[in-house]
Amino acid sequence: MNGLLNVLQEKRKALEERWAELVLASYPQQSVPFLRQERDRFANPLGSTIRNEIAALVEGLLAGADADVLATHLDAIIRVRAVQDFTPAEALRFVFQFKQAVAEIAGDDAAGVPAGEFLALHARLDELALQAFGIYVGCRERVFEIRAREATARTYSLLKQAGLLVDADEAGGPPACPPAEGRS
Amino acid sequence: MPEKKRDELVQIDYTPPQRDWMDPAIDFAARKGTWSYPAAAKNLRYLGLPNPRDWSPTDADWQLPENWQQIIHDGLAERLTKFRSLKLFLDVCVRCGACADKCHFYLGSGDPKNMPVLRAELLRSVYRNDFTTAGKILGRVAGARPLTPAILKEWYYYFYQCTECRRCSVFCPYGIDTAEITMLARELLNLVGLNINWVIEPVANCDRTGNHLGIQPHTFKDNIEFLVDELEEVTGIRVDPSIDRKGAELLFVVPSADYFAEPGIYTFMGYLLLLHSLGVDYTLSAYASEGGNFGLFTSNEMMKRLNYKIYHEARRLGVKWILGGECGHMWRVINQYMDTMNGPADFLEAPVSPITGTAFTNAASTKMVHICEFTADLIKHGKLKLDPSRNDHLRVTFHDSCNPARAMGILEEPRYILKSVVNNFFEMPENTIREQTFCCGGGAGLGNDENMEMRLRGGLPRANAVRFVHEKHGVNLLACICAIDRAVLSTLMEYWVPEVGVSGVHELVGNALVIEGEKSRTTDLRGKPLAGGKGDADA
Structure with a gap:
């Protein structure tokens, strides 16, 4: 393990907390105390998700976890932020705020760390940011898929029940494919 | 990297600016996905409800009746007489905050105006301004605000962001049924033709x-x-x-x-x-x-x-x-x-x-x-x-x-x-x-x-x-x-x-x-x- 990671590992708790603080600060100020303080994960799903998943991301980043492990934790945070009052940039800013947290927490302890170690960590973070971008787009696509599916399912059921559709099954052809999983 | 410069680099404040909740400005165009389409004129006409017209919340002009403020004021006055519960709910809240973190919309959005107490306050502040002595004399100091077009738009936004599920009421020590506040606020909105199609149709x-x-x-x-x-x-x-x-x-x-x-x-x-x-x-x-x-x-x-x-x-x-x-x-x-x-x-x-x-x-x-x-x-x-x-x-x-x-x-x-x-x-x-x-x-x-x-x-x-x-x-x-x-x-x-x-x-x-x-x-x-x-x- 290199010097920077050693320093961060020693201060992992503080790093997690600082990064989570920075993420929580993106919410309206009147709500931050609640989001920060309520620890029951069912009473405060938003605050808990951010805190727990940020902690898992820090652990993963410092331990060199696989991309798919990191993706799970990224997904949990981004899935929430993708449907909140954020622009895409605001929704994903939290990824880059890791740099700010690292700089603040490592502080003087990292003064002697070679620049290459920072570059390596930042490169890792860049990869995380690219993953985040994919996840965010995936969540937004999902929202619109769901909207389209709701509209299609409603119309399809009505047409079918009104006897206005004859599928291949009834027409004597090969079995028809339902329009979506579990719907016909 | 010199240490000082590094510190300066990280001095960026991303915290959203704090706004006074009493001065709303809802940007409907920027908040797609968080509001419902307005009721189609044909449905309002069929039901005999006021002000049928084609409009969108993103329009600058919502085509309200000329005397809309008076209509809302009179509507609230009538309901305060008719429903004792409404008057009680508007007067009795001490803003203890027991309901604040119980709304699913608040928990999912972090938007303070989704706190049941603050959602109700959107109406309560106008009630104070129009119907209470303290509100009439002290104005904002007493939590009162005159009904403005911006506040009416805020009502439309937030009272159609309450599902009337009554989870907040379970926690209210006074038993305030916030769903009934939403119901009455929607009645007032209906008086000037502010309703959503998914309800009215x-x-x-x-x-x-x-x-x-x-x-x-x-x-x-x-x-x-x-x-x-x-x-x-x-x-x-x-x-x-x-x-x-x-x-x-x-x-x-x-x-x-x-x-x-x-x-x-x-x-x-x-x-x-x-x-x-x-x-x-x-x-x-x-x-x-x-x-x-x-x-x-x-x-x-x-x-x-x-x-x-x-x-x-x-x-x-x-x-x-x-x-x-x-x-x-x-x-x-x-x-x-x-x-x-x-x-x-x-x-x-x-x-x-x-x-x-x-x-x-x-x-x-x-x-x-x-x-x-x-x-x-x-x-x-x-x-x-x-x-x-x-x-x-x-x-x-x-x-x-x-x-x-x-x-x-x-x-x-x-x-x-x-x-x-x-x-x-x-x-x-x-x-x-x-x-x-x-x-x-x-x-x-x-x-x-x-x-x-x-x-x-x-x-x-x-x-x-x-x-x-x-x-x-x-x-x-x-x-x-x-x-x-x-x-x-x-x-x-x-x-x-x-x-x-x-x-x-x-x-x-x-x-x-x-x-x-x-x-x-x-x-x-x-x-x-x-x-x-x-x-x-x-x-």
Whole structure:
């Protein structure tokens, strides 16, 4: 393990907390105390998700976890932020705020760390940011898929029940494919 | 890198600026996905509601009547006299904050104006300004603000961001029913033509044809027959529900989604199988073809008008009492408002189960029994032959639908039924079920697709608890007793926990019910194979 990671590992708790603080600060100020303080994960799903998943991301980043492990934790945070009052940039800013947290927490302890170690960590973070971008787009696509599916399912059921559709099954052809999983 | 420069680099403040909550500026164009489309002029015209016009919340000019401020002021004055509860709720709140973090929309969005206390304050501040001495003299210092166009727009935004689920009320030490504040605020908005189409169109349809979708009697009959055919394919049993049959013992009223949309249709199949297997003498009505009452989300007059149709049909058909399906807010209307609106229904008989002889004394006045009460009683008396192993492919949890849970207290019956018809039942955490249940995020007319992001935010607390039991117990089905839930939770699960499906309780009853003469079941009501090649030894 290199010097920077050693320093961060020693201060992992503080790093997690600082990064989570920075993420929580993106919410309206009147709500931050609640989001920060309520620890029951069912009473405060938003605050808990951010805190727990940020902690898992820090652990993963410092331990060199696989991309798919990191993706799970990224997904949990981004899935929430993708449907909140954020622009895409605001929704994903939290990824880059890791740099700010690292700089603040490592502080003087990292003064002697070679620049290459920072570059390596930042490169890792860049990869995380690219993953985040994919996840965010995936969540937004999902929202619109769901909207389209709701509209299609409603119309399809009505047409079918009104006897206005004859599928291949009834027409004597090969079995028809339902329009979506579990719907016909 | 010199240390000083590094410190400077990180001195960026991303904290959103703090705004005074009293000066709102909602940018509707920038907040797509969080509001519902306005009511179409044709629907307002049909219902005789004020100010029909084509408009959008993104327009700068909302085409309000010239004297809109006076209309709202007079409307509030009238309601303060008429509803003592409203005056009490507006005066008595001490802003203790007990409700603040209990709203699913607040928990999912972090937007302070989704705190029930602050949502109510949007109206309360105008009330203070217009009706209290302190407010008139001290103005903003006393938390008062004159109604401006920006505040009216804020009302439209936030009062159509409350699902009237009443979770906040559970925690209020004064018992303030914040849903009623939303209801009254919506009444005021209606006076100047600010309403949403997903409420007003179902109301107009319901008033005209008897159900939200505007399904006419012949299509109603076709729909039922279609489901009867499907049911026969799975079970080999031909059920024969009657429609508009005079002299039947019971009128059976269901939410319309149960006979036209997935997954509600499977719940409907469950009802039909159950009633058929017992030989219950019941009829459906093509006019009382909707349990839902979106009048509840419009005005008390509209709620009364739509509720009346059910009792009118019961009288016309000469039934003894009414059985109600797995509908949500219908039960709030029945239990909390019906008696003083259209009751007492003394032309009907006090409900007694024709199978067990149990008198449903809780429904002595409304004469309307929840099908879960009816079925739980049947199971308790050993009247049903059930094979819960037919639901072994399912690992089930139960979502307490807000209205049956909090407005009716029907907490045990669905659980009792579920535990009798499935072998794998798991509760979600305590602070997310029963009276504390989290809303689906789509009630009170907000379940439309243009409001999707708000729905998904509002659904986060519920989905979060479902995810927990999915991960801990492998739960793959979320059962509930509300048609809006069945539609909205299905979508919610697709986004948050795609491994979990949604069903009604009576769909699972239908799966487990062993009926004389049925064919060996190889699939459930949805046509999905039973666990472990089950079915060969059945029946």
